[in-house]
Amino acid sequence: MRSLGAIAALEELYGLPEYFVTTGTGTMISAYCSYLGTNAAQVFFEQNFNFLKRNLAMDMLGFLTAPSNARIRNYNLLNDFYTLFKVSTNKKNLGISEAQRLLYFIEDKFSFITSRKPIVKSYLSSFELENAQERLFQTTSSKLVKTSLAVVPFLPPVEINEKKYISTQSVQGVPSRTVADGCHHVLLDTVGKRGYFNSMTSFQVMISANEMMMLELKRRAMKNFDFVVDLREHFSESEGNFLSLYREGYNRTKKTVKKINLNG
Amino acid sequence: MKSYTGKKLGLALGSGGARGFAHIALLDFLDEKKIKPSFITGSSMGAVMGAAYALTGSSRAVKKMTHHFISHQKKKIDFLIKSVEGKSSLTDQFEIARRTTVNLSVMEENYIYNMLSLIFGKAKFKHTKIPFGAVATDWKTGNCELIDSGYIVDAVCASSSIPGPFHPVRLGSTRFLDGGVVRVVPVIEALQMGADEVIGSDVSFPERKSNFKNTMDLIGYINSIKTERLLYSDLKDARYKIYFHEMEMPWYRFDLFNEIIRNSKQILNNIFEKELNRISLTYCI
Numbered sequence: 323m324r325s326l327g328a329i330a331a332l333e334e335l336y337g338l339p340e341y342f343v344t345t346g347t348g349t350m351i352s353a354y355c356s357y358l359g360t361n362a363a364q365v366f367f368e369q370n371f372n373f374l375k376r377n378l379a380m381d382m383l384g385f386l387t388a389p390s391n392a393r394i395r396n397y398n399l400l401n402d403f404y405t406l407f408k409v410s411t412n413k414k415n416l417g418i419s420e421a422q423r424l425l426y427f428i429e430d431k432f433s434f435i436t437s438r439k440p441i442v443k444s445y446l447s448s449f450e451l452e453n454a455q456e457r458l459f460q461t462t463s464s465k466l467v468k469t470s471l472a473v474v475p476f477l478p479p480v481e482i483n484e485k486k487y488i489s490t491q492s493v494q495g496v497p498s499r500t501v502a503d504g505c506h507h508v509l510l511d512t513v514g515k516r517g518y519f520n521s522m523t524s525f526q527v528m529i530s531a532n533e534m535m536m537l538e539l540k541r542r543a544m545k546n547f548d549f550v551v552d553l554r555e556h557f558s559e560s561e562g563n564f565l566s567l568y569r570e571g572y573n574r575t576k577k578t579v580k581k582i583n584l585n586g
Numbered sequence: 587m588k589s590y591t592g593k594k595l596g597l598a599l600g601s602g603g604a605r606g607f608a609h610i611a612l613l614d615f616l617d618e619k620k621i622k623p624s625f626i627t628g629s630s631m632g633a634v635m636g637a638a639y640a641l642t643g644s645s646r647a648v649k650k651m652t653h654h655f656i657s658h659q660k661k662k663i664d665f666l667i668k669s670v671e672g673k674s675s676l677t678d679q680f681e682i683a684r685r686t687t688v689n690l691s692v693m694e695e696n697y698i699y700n701m702l703s704l705i706f707g708k709a710k711f712k713h714t715k716i717p718f719g720a721v722a723t724d725w726k727t728g729n730c731e732l733i734d735s736g737y738i739v740d741a742v743c744a745s746s747s748i749p750g751p752f753h754p755v756r757l758g759s760t761r762f763l764d765g766g767v768v769r770v771v772p773v774i775e776a777l778q779m780g781a782d783e784v785i786g787s788d789v790s791f792p793e794r795k796s797n798f799k800n801t802m803d804l805i806g807y808i809n810s811i812k813t814e815r816l817l818y819s820d821l822k823d824a825r826y827k828i829y830f831h832e833m834e835m836p837w838y839r840f841d842l843f844n845e846i847i848r849n850s851k852q853i854l855n856n857i858f859e860k861e862l863n864r865i866s867l868t869y870c871i
Contacts, residue, residue, distance in 0.1 A: 411800060412800055412801055449811075451795075451796050451807070452794060452795065452796035453794070454792070454794065454811045454814065474801075474804055474805060474808055475801045475804065475805055479804070485796070486796050488808070492808055493808060493811060493812060493815070494812075494815065522690070523686065523687050523688060523689065523690060524685065524686050524687075524689055524690055524691045524692055524749075524750045524751075525686045525687050525750070527690065527691075527749045527750060527754065527763070528686075528749050528750040530749075531723075531749035531750075531763055531764075531767045532805070532808075532809060532812075533728075534723060534728035534763075534767050534768055535767055535768065535809065535812040535813070535816065536812065537728055538728065538730075538767075538768040538816060539812060539815055539816060539819075542819050
């Protein structure tokens with residue numbers, strides 16, 4: 323939601339972008355903005371904020387902050403044990419969260435993609451598993467949106483033409499810039515913040531190491547961008563309502579871009 | 587060692603568990619051609635091999651030390667293989683799951699220290715014949731750190747503490763995880779130490795598949811993809827690049843020591859003949 327505020331701020335300052343490239347939950351935002359405009363996107367996400375908050379709460383490091391309360395800590399251990407059991411035994415559905423509701427939501431609310439023309443071109447970045455390659459697709463169907471949302475291990479890979487795709491967010495956090503040269507490329511960075519790995523068990527150490535690998539790849543991929551608006555922060559640290567997140571993104575972007583001159 | 591043009595050669599040895607024995611084939615080649623690197627860096631198993639070579643200056647000594655070490659760890663190696671392949675008893679599997687969710691590591695805290703101190707004893711960095719550095723991952727920040735002073739065993743333990751099986755290693759006020767988490771082949775660190783050109787030796791195994799046994803299998807596959815992407819980025823700065831991708835040995839088969847060395851020699855001679863010739867022509871005096 324911070325990135326939606328950031329898009330609005332950038333649009334106010336520099337007009338519409340040439341195109342969007344997104345991965346992860348940002349794909350829903352860019353799809354809406356590119357087909358129906360930023361104002362419509364604001365209305366839509368405000369209306370559906372609570373649903374998305376419930377169904378997209380899949381921050382891999384969210385549970386790694388060691389609570390001081392012993393009862394909660396024990397609950398976390400049970401939770402980890404259950405998660406470990408689940409990831410080691412689920413063979414059919416490779417996602418560990420209840421994805422079905424979110425997937426129906428995407429099909430239902432993003433069906434406009436196939437019947438409209440975009441105001442701004444929008445691309446999404448997904449990762450093809452078999453060839454281990456990042457693929458950029460123009461956002462032309464709700465199924466493609468799902469590929470970009472399939473963050474491992476929460477949501478299962480999405481199959482298109484017998485190929486399985488996951489979100490590029492799972493591998494390197496951000497998409498690579500490969501659509502067009504000669505543009506200024508702004509990265510709205512919402513993925514992970516180094517420096518709070520507070521693991522207590524070997525299971526959590528493994529998860530935070532996976533996260534470190536992803537963040538290291540992200541750090542290297544970020545070199546491709548002209549500048550970065552840092553929108554990272556733990557979800558729980560914020561007030562957690564749509565407007566405050568939107569305003570945070572809007573204000574932070576205005577503050578950041580003051581320092582640079584996109585036109586020069 | 588300097589080349590004809592006065593360039594200093596660095597050797598960066600990558601992470602990869604038991605597959606890291608393949609580095610010995612490269613060290614054998616350098617010894618045969620009497621090429622001595624000026625600097626060595628290593629990540630994880632690459633740090634173990636690199637430290638042993640930096641201390642002894644001989645690939646034969648590295649081989650002997652490793653062989654001796656392996657033959658005394660048969661029980662532990664068997665346990666590791668069975669656990670990874672899911673062939674351990676139900677009681678053992680439950681115990682591993684319990685430790686995974688309760689302890690900071692599956693193995694006991696000093697497990698890796700006790701093993702590696704058998705090889706390195708109280709040797710310090712100042713005792714090495716070739717300047718050496720091991721890379722490890724700062725647990726708090728996720729940054730890669732080069733450790734090049736103090737006791738070798740401490741640095742090598744930090745560099746090899748695979749997240750999950752092994753306990754993070756505390757050195758001073760910092761806790762470290764395996765170097766391979768963020769630096770698969772420490773080429774940049776060899777350049778930072780003073781090398782002008784670096785041989786990057788990669789022993790990882792890029793997998794390709796689209797069917798997965800369960801979510802854990804999928805997570806493992808994605809991690810191997812991340813490793814692959816990191817390594818190609820690491821090797822960009824290497825003048826000479828050696829890959830052992832054709833060697834289909836799993837990272838945990840420490841019992842296949844001899845086969846790994848045999849296979850890696852074949853790969854070096856068959857696939858990297860030109861690369862080895864380039865190194866010989868520049869550095870063999």
